[in-house]
Amino acid sequence: MSDFAQTVKQQADIVKVIGGYIRLRKVGAQNYSGLCPFHKEKSPSFSVHGTRQFYHCFGCGQSGDVFSFVVKIENASFPEAVRIVAQKCGIPLPKREYNSPEEAAEAQMRRKLLDLHEAATAWFEEQLRSPEGALAREYLAGRGVTPEAIKTFRVGYAPDNFNALRERLSSMADADALRASGLFSWKEQDDGSAGRMYDRFRKRVMFPIANESGRVIAFTARALETGDKAGPKYINSPETPLYSKGQVLFNLDKAKGPIRSMEFALLVEGQMDCISVFMRGIQSVIATSGTAFTEQQVALLRRHTTNVVVNFDPDAAGANAAEKSIGLLTEEGFQIKVVTLDGGLDPDRFIRERGVEAYIAAIRGARRQSDYLIERARQQFPGAGADSKIKAMNYLLPHIRRIPEKLERDQFMHDAAQKLGIDSAIMREEFRQASISRKERIEVRSSRLSEVERVFLRALAITDPGFAASRAIAVEALRAQPAWFEHLSTFSAMQALADRQANDPMDAVADPQQRALLAEALLQETEPPSRAYVVETLASLEAQFIEKQLKKIRGEMAEAERQGGFAEALKLAQYRTVLERRLSELKGSGPRGGER
Numbered sequence: 037m038s039d040f041a042q043t044v045k046q047q048a049d050i051v052k053v054i055g056g057y058i059r060l061r062k063v064g065a066q067n068y069s070g071l072c073p074f075h076k077e078k079s080p081s082f083s084v085h086g087t088r089q090f091y092h093c094f095g096c097g098q099s100g101d102v103f104s105f106v107v108k109i110e111n112a113s114f115p116e117a118v119r120i121v122a123q124k125c126g127i128p129l130p131k132r133e134y135n136s137p138e139e140a141a142e143a144q145m146r147r148k149l150l151d152l153h154e155a156a157t158a159w160f161e162e163q164l165r166s167p168e169g170a171l172a173r174e175y176l177a178g179r180g181v182t183p184e185a186i187k188t189f190r191v192g193y194a195p196d197n198f199n200a201l202r203e204r205l206s207s208m209a210d211a212d213a214l215r216a217s218g219l220f221s222w223k224e225q226d227d228g229s230a231g232r233m234y235d236r237f238r239k240r241v242m243f244p245i246a247n248e249s250g251r252v253i254a255f256t257a258r259a260l261e262t263g264d265k266a267g268p269k270y271i272n273s274p275e276t277p278l279y280s281k282g283q284v285l286f287n288l289d290k291a292k293g294p295i296r297s298m299e300f301a302l303l304v305e306g307q308m309d310c311i312s313v314f315m316r317g318i319q320s321v322i323a324t325s326g327t328a329f330t331e332q333q334v335a336l337l338r339r340h341t342t343n344v345v346v347n348f349d350p351d352a353a354g355a356n357a358a359e360k361s362i363g364l365l366t367e368e369g370f371q372i373k374v375v376t377l378d379g380g381l382d383p384d385r386f387i388r389e390r391g392v393e394a395y396i397a398a399i400r401g402a403r404r405q406s407d408y409l410i411e412r413a414r415q416q417f418p419g420a421g422a423d424s425k426i427k428a429m430n431y432l433l434p435h436i437r438r439i440p441e442k443l444e445r446d447q448f449m450h451d452a453a454q455k456l457g458i459d460s461a462i463m464r465e466e467f468r469q470a471s472i473s474r475k476e477r478i479e480v481r482s483s484r485l486s487e488v489e490r491v492f493l494r495a496l497a498i499t500d501p502g503f504a505a506s507r508a509i510a511v512e513a514l515r516a517q518p519a520w521f522e523h524l525s526t527f528s529a530m531q532a533l534a535d536r537q538a539n540d541p542m543d544a545v546a547d548p549q550q551r552a553l554l555a556e557a558l559l560q561e562t563e564p565p566s567r568a569y570v571v572e573t574l575a576s577l578e579a580q581f582i583e584k585q586l587k588k589i590r591g592e593m594a595e596a597e598r599q600g601g602f603a604e605a606l607k608l609a610q611y612r613t614v615l616e617r618r619l620s621e622l623k624g625s626g627p628r629g630g631e632r
């Protein structure tokens with residue numbers, strides 16, 4: 037680890053950094069817990085240790101320090117993670133250092149693309165204010181987008197011009213970066229080479245799409261005119277090194293704080309809906325940009341809440357997207373409610389026509405997902421005949437199967453049977469089968485560490501000078517009597533800890549499995565073990581060792597006597613006596629108990 041990384045690690049508070057990604061609750065003096073972002077779970081088994089500065093998941097076994105967390109969650113390289121953490125903690129960045137030329141090139145490209153997007157955003161904003169932007173301003177005003185909303189969401193305008201943005205940005209980056217940005221198009225030439233670049237977005241209202249930290253990484257562009265010449269109503273940036281459509285939730289950067297404080301996320305379809313709802317004070321709103329949820333988006337959201345209110349357009353496409361999203365969210369253990377607005381209105385129009393109070397009332401009155409789905413089933417397969425009932429049931433079964441919790445599945449099944457008027461024993465059995473065939477969530481693994489291992493791992497990991505004596509005894513014992521320790525599953529972690537130069541014990545152990553075991557031991561500690569407790573544990577370890585030796589000696593003695601090697605047998609008997617005396621000494625000192 038570089039000096040800079042070392043400095044960042046010392047200054048960063050892992051609880052704050054991780055708390056920026058997932059909800060953490062204080063569960064002990066130094067211990068915080070939350071839902072693991074790396075595996076599916078409903079009850080928290082992910083722990084963060086405040087003083088030790090590491091995290092560990094008892095469910096999936098992932099553990100590490102602040103950097104490894106950021107590497108995993110941001111899908112970043114190590115140097116990027118160091119930079120991200122430094123930025124979060126307000127530590128100024130030094131000259132950049134990278135592990136490989138490829139890594140440096142990649143990071144440089146990303147930086148350039150971010151700069152290009154920032155410049156493009158500012159330029160689009162400027163164009164919206166210019167005389168040429170009059171029509172766009174008119175359009176936005178007509179849609180109820182206020183000047184304040186335009187400023188907050190940095191809405192802009194791409195003029196009707198093939199070259200304006202290119203000319204504006206061409207001095208900022210080379211052709212490779214400009215082509216990679218997704219801001220330009222070109223036609224392939226007859227010889228296969230790329231033709232001259234021109235502006236991709238023209239005569240469109242520009243909605244910037246930001247990543248979770250609020251940096252613009254792409255755009256959604258809405259045509260000002262309709263008709264064949266204008267092209268599709270909405271176009272998005274293509275996939276770029278910065279942007280992947282399925283991995284971004286529109287407005288999450290602004291909504292994540294409100295989502296946590298309000299303890300739910302409102303999910304709408306389009307950017308316009310999202311902006312409109314946000315500007316009227318319901319700030320925990322995010323949008324999927326008109327598509328069904330992806331797994332990555334679910335993972336993004338899970339870090340902030342598992343309560344979602346879905347408000348998609350009531351048209352068929354909206355209902356299908358809602359249904360798909362609900363399916364995925366259900367599987368991931370989210371609590372879901374569904375809003376359907378009167379009069380077939382989308383959220384934006386509903387608020388403009390009926391006011392925000394009515395909209396809030398609609399959110400409050402949102403139906404549980406099961407009620408919504410049962411209603412959908414009844415609408416799609418109306419009638420009281422056996423045929424429609426079977427169809428309705430077949431529509432609901434996959435939804436029921438997805439629910440991770442048995443109790444909820446049973447409830448859903450019960451409601452559905454009742455509301456659909458299904459009372460035949462066979463149909464109930466179908467539901468029952470569906471509800472039991474779902475695999476239960478993975479169980480939290482019980483501890484794999486013995487008390488002896490816990491005590492020595494904790495003692496060897498001591499950094500507090502007040503407990504230096506405990507550590508010294510453990511280190512000395514490990515060096516002098518490795519045979520006492522060899523059989524322990526964490527022997528290699530112990531050796532690494534005894535030899536450690538680094539201050540942070542988690543840094544000393546390289547092997548991921550050993551690290552996970554160490555994390556497990558450290559997470560349960562309140563205070564390092566006392567000197568007396570280490571001595572006592574050492575005695576029991578020695579006793580274990582002697583008992584094993586005695587067993588071995590008894591076997592060897594029997595063998596020696598059988599072969600007539602009496603001198604040998606005598607020597608063994610003497611050794612046995614020494615060991616037995618030591619053992620009774622160790623046991624005679626008796627358990628002290630209590631003191632740790």
Ligand SMILES: [Zn+2]
Pocket residue numbers: 072073074075082093094095096097098
């Ligand atoms: Zn986990």
